[in-house]
Amino acid sequence: MNFGQFKEELFKEAKKSGFEEYEIYYSDAESLSINIYEGEVEKYKLNNAFGLSFRGKVNGKMGYSYTEILDKDAIKTLIENAKNAALVIENEDVQFIYDGDKEYKELNCYKKELDNIKPDKLISLATEMENECKKQCDKVVNFNGCGIGYGKSIYGIINSKGLNLKNERNNLTAYVIPIIEENNEKYDGMGYVIAKKLTDINPKNLANQGLKEALDRVGGKSIPSGKYKVIINNEAMVSLLGTFSSIFDAEQAQKGLSLLKGKEGEIIASDILTLIDDPHLEDGLGTTAFDDEGVATYKKEIITNGKLNTLLYNLKTANKAGIKSTGNGFKSSYASIVGVSATNFYINPGKKSFEEICEEVKEGVVVTEFAGLHSGANAVTGDFSLATKGFKIENGKKTTPIEQITVAGNFFDLLKNIEEVGNDLKFPMSSIGCPSVIVKELSIAGK
Template sequence: MEFIEFKKLLFKKALAKGFDECEIYYSNRESLSITVYDQEVEKYSLNKTFGLSFRGKIKGKMGYSYTEVMDEEAVDMLIENSIGGAMAIESEDVQFIYKGDKEYSKVSSYSDKLENLDSQALIKLALDMERESKSYSDKVVNIGGCSISYGNSNYGIYNTNGLELTNKSNLISAYVVPIIEVNGEKYDGCGYTTANCIDDVDPKAIAKYGVEEALSKVGGKSIPSGKYKTLIYNEAMVSLLGAFAGIFDADASQKGLSLLKGKEGQRIAADIVTLVDNPLLENGLASTPFDDEGVATFKKEIISKGKLTTLFHNLKTAHKAGIKTTGNGFKSSYASPVSIDPTNFYIEKGNKSLKELTEYIGKGLMVVEFAGLHSGANSITGDFSIAAKGFYIEDGKKSYPVEQITVAGNYFELLKTIEEIGDDLKFPMSSIGSPSLVVKELMVAGK
C-alpha cells in the first residue's frame, strides 16, 4: 500500500473509532558504512529502514503505536494498540496534536552533491586514509579503526488538523584511528571529518590529525594533586557539555531532577557565556525546520550573557509552564514517544585564539580529553570526577603531556568561573559544539 493511501485509511478508521485527532510520523533512512583494514574492505554494510508511528487523542488521553509495514492489518493494529495504550494511562498531563505554525524556516540539511554516490569512491577514500596514516610516520604500527559512512534520511509529520511537513538530510562521515609505538608504549589518536561533498573528505588531512594527536601523547606523566587554572580544549568541553545537557530539560526540571528549576532570569554562568540552541544552523548535524511535534524551530539563547533565558520545552512541558514551546520536542526513533532534546547546541565563540588562551593560563593545565563522563558525572548535583588527559602549561606554552589524573569539580560552578572563551568553535562529529575556554580552577588528583 502506498503511503498516501495508507494515511487516508488510517485517519478515516481512527476517527470512526472515536479518536478526536491523530497523527502519523514516518522516517525513511538509508546508510552505507565501509570499514577497511590492511588495505582491504573488512566490512561493507548497507541498511535501509522505514518506520511509521501513530498517535491519537481519545477521551483526553494519547495513545501510541508503530509499524514497519503499511497494509490494512497494520492500520487496524495501530488503532487497537493506541486505544489500549491510551486507556492504560493514569497521568493527567495534557497532550497535544499540533495544528502547525504559519511559517517554517528553510534549513540547509541536504546536499545534492551527495546524491548517487559511487561506493567505489568511498572505498578508495577509506583505503587512502589508512595508507596516508601509515606513511605519515614510521611510528604508526597499526590502525585501530578506519571507516567511512554515508547516510540520508527522509522524515515527516501528517495529522488530522491539516499539518503536512517533510524534511530530508544527508551526510558523509569518516575517521581513522592510527596507533603509534614509541619506546615500547602504544598511543592512539583519531582523525575525522564530516562533509556535505565527497571532495571535502581529505584523507591526508584526516590522517595527519590522527597521527599528530597520537604523537602528542608520547611521554605523558601525572602531575601533583592540587587546584589548577585550567584550559578546557574544545573537544573536551563538547563531551562535558553533552554529559550535562539534561539539566536544561524542562521535563526533568518539572520533576525536580534539575537544579535549574525556577532559575529562569537568574545568573547561572559568567557574563561572557552565551549558550545557543540553533536548529537552523547551516549544515548542522541536527538542523531541522520543525521538531517531531510539528512545531516550527528557531534559534534561541538558553543562556544569554550568563543569565538563564529558558529551558528546553516540548508542547507538554510548555503547557505546564504556561509558556510557548521552544520547539525541542523530539523522538529518539519513530517508535519512541516525544521527549525533549537540543538540536545544534553550543557555546558561542569568543575572540581569543588557542595560543592566546594558553598564554593567558601562564601556568596550569590544558585538558584535551575526558574519559568516563557517563559514570563520573552526576547531572542532578552537577558534581563530576573523571579521568582526563592533556598538557601541563608553563610560561604560557605546552610543556609536556599529562595523563593518569582525575579532574573533579561542579558543572554549575564551572559555568560561573569561565574567564576566557576561544574563537575555535568546533562540532567534533556531533551536534554539540564548543570553543576552548579557561576556568578559574579545577581540582586535580594526580601523583
C-alpha cells in the same frame, strides 16, 4: 499498499474508532558504512529502514503505536495498540496534536553533491586513509578504526488538523584512528571530517590530523595533585556539555531532576558565557525547520551573558509552565514518544585564539579528553570526577603531555568560573559545539 493509501485508510479507521485527533510520524532512512582494516574491507553495511508511528487522543489521553509494514493488518494493530495505551494512562499531563505555525524557515539540509557517490570510490578513499597513516609515520602499528559513512533520510509529520511537513537530509563522514608505538607504549589519535562534498575527504590531511594527536601524547606523565587553572579544550568541553545537557531540559526540571528548576531569569554562569540552541545553523547536524510535534523552530539564547533565559520545552512541558513551546519536542526514533532535546547546541565563541588563552593562563593544565563520563558524572547534582588526559601550560605555552590524572568539580560551579572563551568553536561529529574555555580552578588528583 502505498504510503498515501495507508495514511488515508489509517486516518479513516482512527476517526471511526473514536480518536478525537491523530497523527503519523514517518521516517525513511538509508545508510552505508564501510570499515577498512589492513587494506581490506572489514565491514560493508547497507541499511534501509522505514518506520511509521501513530499517535492519537482518546478521552484526552494520548496513545502511541508504531509499525514498519504498511498493510491492512498494520492499520488494525496501530489503532488497537494506540487505543489500549491511551486507556491505561493515569497521569493528568495534557498532550497535544499541533495545528501548525503560519511560517516555517526555508532550510536546505540535503546536499546534492553527495548524491550517487559510488561505493568503490568510498572504499578507495578509506583505504587511502590507512595507507597515508603508514606512509607518514613508521611508528604506526595498528588502527582503532578507519571508515566512511553515508546516510540520508526523509521524515515528516501528517495529522488530522491539516499539518503536513517533510524534511530531507544527508551526510557523509570519514574518520581514521591510527595507533603508534613509542618506548613500548601505545598512543592513538583521530582524524575526522563531516564532508559537504566528496573532495572534503582528504586522506593525507585526515592521516596527519590523527597522527599529530597520537604523537603529541607520547611520553605523557602524571602531575602532582592540587588545584590548577585549567583550559578545557573545545572537544573535551563538547563531551562535558553533552553529558550535562539534560539540565536544560524542562521535563527533567519539572520532575525535580535538574537544579535549574525555577532558575529562569537568574544568573547561573559567568557573564562571558552565552549558550545557544540554533536549529537553523548552516550545515548543522541538528538543523531543522520544525520539531517532531510540528512546532516551527527558532534560534534562541538559553544563557545570555550568564543569565538563564529559558529551558528547552516541548508542547506538554510548555503547557505545564504556561508558556509557548521552544520547538524542542523531539523523538529519539520514530518508535519513541516525544521528549525534549536540543538542536545545534553550542557555547558562543569569543575572540581569542587557543594560543592567546594559553598565554593568559601562563601556568596550568589543558584538558583534551575526559573518560568515564557515564559513570563519573551526575547530571542531577552536577558533580563529576573523571579520568583525564591533557598537557601542561608553562610560560603561556602548551608543553608536555599529561595522563593518569583525575579532574573533579561541579558543572554548575564550572559555568560560573569560566574566565575566558576562545574563538575555536568546533562541532566534532556532533550537534553539540564548544570553543576552548578557561576555568578559574579545578581539583586534579595525580601523583
